[in-house]
Amino acid sequence: MNLKELSALLNLSQTTVSRALNGYPEVSEATRERVGKAAREHNYIPNTRAQGLATGRTHAVGHVIPLSTKHEVVNPVFTDFIAGASEIYAQENYDMHLTVVPDTNEEAAYRKIASKGSVDGVIVHGPVENDPRINLLQSIGMPFVVHGRSNTEVDQDYAWVDMNNKRAFERATKFLIDLGHRRIGLLNGLESMDFAIRRRAGYQSALDAAGIATDPSLCRSEEMTEDYGYESTMAFCARDTPPTAILASSIIVGIGVRRACSELNLTLGKDLSLIIHDDGLSYFRNGAAASQYTATRSSVRQAGLTCAELLMEQIANPDVPKRHVLMEAELIIGSTTGPAPRS
Amino acid sequence: MNLKELSALLNLSQTTVSRALNGYPEVSEATRERVGKAAREHNYIPNTRAQGLATGRTHAVGHVIPLSTKHEVVNPVFTDFIAGASEIYAQENYDMHLTVVPDTNEEAAYRKIASKGSVDGVIVHGPVENDPRINLLQSIGMPFVVHGRSNTEVDQDYAWVDMNNKRAFERATKFLIDLGHRRIGLLNGLESMDFAIRRRAGYQSALDAAGIATDPSLCRSEEMTEDYGYESTMAFCARDTPPTAILASSIIVGIGVRRACSELNLTLGKDLSLIIHDDGLSYFRNGAAASQYTATRSSVRQAGLTCAELLMEQIANPDVPKRHVLMEAELIIGSTTGPAPRS
DNA sequence: ACAGGCTTTCAAAGCGCTTTGGTGGATTGA
DNA sequence: TCAATCCACCAAAGCGCTTTGAAAGCCTGT
Structure with missing residues (x-):
């Protein structure tokens, strides 16, 4: 019909x-x-296509999700992010186009999307330091919202939704320091990513404030898999002076830490303290009642929702000033932290 | 241009x-x-839209991913599935449209997609018993491939890609029985889902073959979260006669089981045996060397890839007979299983 | 009774592409 | 030399919609 x-x-x-x-x-x-x-x-x-042709509006937005070529891995936070964004898209009757692209040629992917003209705007995932996509999209004139930020020159005015990564990790580190910990391991995400850079800065700044020298061998940076958490913890604990606390960049890494502990017969919160960052993944509810992990928490689903809102806003009215949303993470006290054991 | x-x-x-x-x-x-x-x-x-208008081909496929309304949960296997499918789409220059729909009105979503005419075909996720979507899509005449199967009447001829769920769980159960286990807990997925029904059938059939009566209180069926694994294990172990082995429907549930064990000071593979089903999620590589979980393994990423292939095939030539692909799971022996403890 | 102003409707052009049904000119065969 | 054939190209229609510009019908007020 x-x-x-x-x-x-x-x-x-x-x-x-x-x-x-x-x-x-x-x-x-x-x-x-x-x-x-x-x-x-x-x-x-x-018919959406015909409508799009006639109006120049596609009623669709694009998400380019990077596939880590090194590990052939797609970050599971995307499911929750997308679930959040979808709520808005459903409301506004927008379609969502997904492209999974090896992180080696993301730029080409964006360029292609733009010239195909099949979307009204895009969400930029996983920004890195000085992310070239921001300039690219700006020069193309395609509306976009970044999930996260990039430390591109200040004059770049673009919309973003980010969690206060620095503050979150600063607080978590300070919390551990206050408990008496001095050797604190950091299992960070890939430090080419902007979020990981900020988290490290937070960690650093708390240590500096307390006058604790940072030990580079306690800081690791990798794709945030379970295995990474496990292997790192095993390696840490094999040292002469193992860390008494660990900061893990995601719950999945934390799960690996837990596995190592149970294998080494270490009790979390007693022999070793652990704080994770909790994205609020729906399959890993970090229980409120028996709050298992001490964590900095910020809902990635909410971030998805907000990103979608900003994007809709921008598509509807491209001249509106770009908005920035900075979400603060809560610090949730669970059972994986405790006073530093006496050495 | x-x-x-x-x-x-x-x-x-x-x-x-x-x-x-x-x-x-x-x-x-x-x-x-x-x-x-x-x-x-x-x-x-x-311009894709114009091309689509002119040819009647959109060069896009749709994925409708169900959002479990009960738990507001999106299954993380989708990321890996989609990563697999995307490989094919990238090759064939197809776009992927994603719609996240509350599982209460999926049918309406498919209907809408069909009449909007914005895709050439769809992938059906998470089929349930006698899934109405199959008839719907068939009557609409939209090419589709089901990830999984549905026990709709036999005369329904549709393309599907499934894992041999029954055989996998039958083998796993038999493996435990051969190790001497008699009380085997089953932490199944939602038994409205076809895959869960088949897994249970496999479990059942192995018990029957060994002449072991099934204890319904040892069988649970829920959304496959970490918490579910944890809570269930805690409950099981609080019984007078706890199971000596558990079969968990996903690695995430298995992680919950592990957490409970470490809390209860039970050693996996000694005090309690555990077999999980491993979808090969990229963030949870179930290590080959130090294979942590005994598992039935089948790559969901590969499934995504195969689904996409069948769909492309069908779109290119709608009259080709519908193909069925049944993937066998491997049984991987890890460290979480061992002989049943003497009671 | 009629100019002027609303309200309601319409025909046709145009969005960017593919495809049908040509056409003009070079090449071939007798 | 002339018709038949083929090659390389083109103009225009059409996909399903929106939107411009015009027109028909109906009230007003004088």
Whole structure:
């Protein structure tokens, strides 16, 4: 069922039917209702492509999700992020286009998306230091929102939604220091990523403030897998002077730490303290009642929702000033932290 | 840059340029090259929407991923599935449209997608018993591939890619029985799902073959979260006669089981045996060397890839007979299983 | 009764592409 | 030499929609 057929059926012109359905004023209430009823009855839904061609608006947004080529890994936070964003898209009747791209040629992917003209805007995932995509999109003139930030020159004005990574890790580190810990391991994400850089800065700054020298051999930076948590903990604990506490950049890394501990017969919160960053992944609810991990928590799902909102806003009105949303993480006290054991 | 501009630039008609780019024979090699070069230089990429309108082919496929309304949860296996499928889509130059839909009105979502006409085919995720979507899509005439199966009447001929869930769980259960276990807990996924039904059937059949009566209180069925594994294990172990082995439907559930064990000071593989099903999630590589979990393994990423292949095939040639791919899971022996402790 | 102003409707152009149905000119065969 | 054939190209229609510009019908007020 298309417009032509529907209007023939109603003995009206395509113009009138189209306007009736799109809420234009120059249509009498009587015919508007008649049209609406017929459309519903015949299950008429306008063809998106044609609509897009005619209006120049696609009613779709793109997400390019990077595939870590080194480990052939897709970060599981995307599911929750996307679930959040989808809520908004569903509301606004937008489609979501997904492209999974090896992180080696993301730029080409964005360029392609832009020239294909199949989306009205994009969400930029996983920004790195001085991320070239920001300049690219800006020069192309495609609306975008960054999930995270990039330390590109200050004059770059772009919309972003980020968690206060620095503050979160600063607080977590300080919390451990206050408990008496001096040797604190950091299992960070890949430090090419902006978020990881900020987290490290937070960690650093808390140590500096307490006058503790940082031991570079206690800081690791890797793709945030379970195995990474496990292997690192095993390596740490094999040292003469193992750390008494660990800061893990994701719950998944934390799970690896836990596995190592149980293998080494170390009790978390007693022999070794652990703070994780908790993205609020739906399959890993870090229980509120028996709050298992001490954690800095910030919902990635909420971030997805907010990103989508900002993007919709920008598409609707490109001249509106770019908004920035900085979410603060809560510090949740669980059972994996405790006073530093006496050495 | 669009066709019109490009052809004006080359002093050729749109027809010729279009044909040159699409590899039609009625164009001289010389002009074909000239056109190709110009297209590359000016970064010309045909507008997908216009192309779609003209051809009736959208060069896009849809994935509808169900959001469990009960727990507001999106299954993390989707990231890996989608990473696999994307490989094919990238190859074939297809777009992927994602819709996240509350599992309560999935049918409406499919109907809408179909009438919007924005995709050439869809992948059906998470089939349930007698899944209505299969009939729906068949009657609409939209090409589709099911990830999993549904026990709809036999005459329904549709393409699917599934893991041999029954066989996998039958083997796992038998493996435990052979180790002397008699009380085996089952932490299954939601038994409205087809895969969970088959897994249970496999479990059942192995017990029956060994002449062991099934204890319904040892069988649980829930959304496969970490918490579910934890809570269930705690509950199991609080019984007078706890199970000596557990079968968990995903690695995430298994992680919960492990957490409970470490809390209860039980050693996996000695005090309690555990077999998980391992989808090969990239963030949870179940290490080969120090294979941590005994597991039935089947790569969901590979499944995604195969689904995409079948779908491409079907879109290209709708009359080709529907293909079925049944993947066998490997049984990987890890360190979480051992002989049943003497009671 | 009629100019002027609304309201409601319509025909047709255009979005960027593919495809049908040509056409003009070079090549071939008799 | 002329018709037949083929090659390389083109103009225009059409995909399903929106939107511009115009027109028909209906009130007003004088």
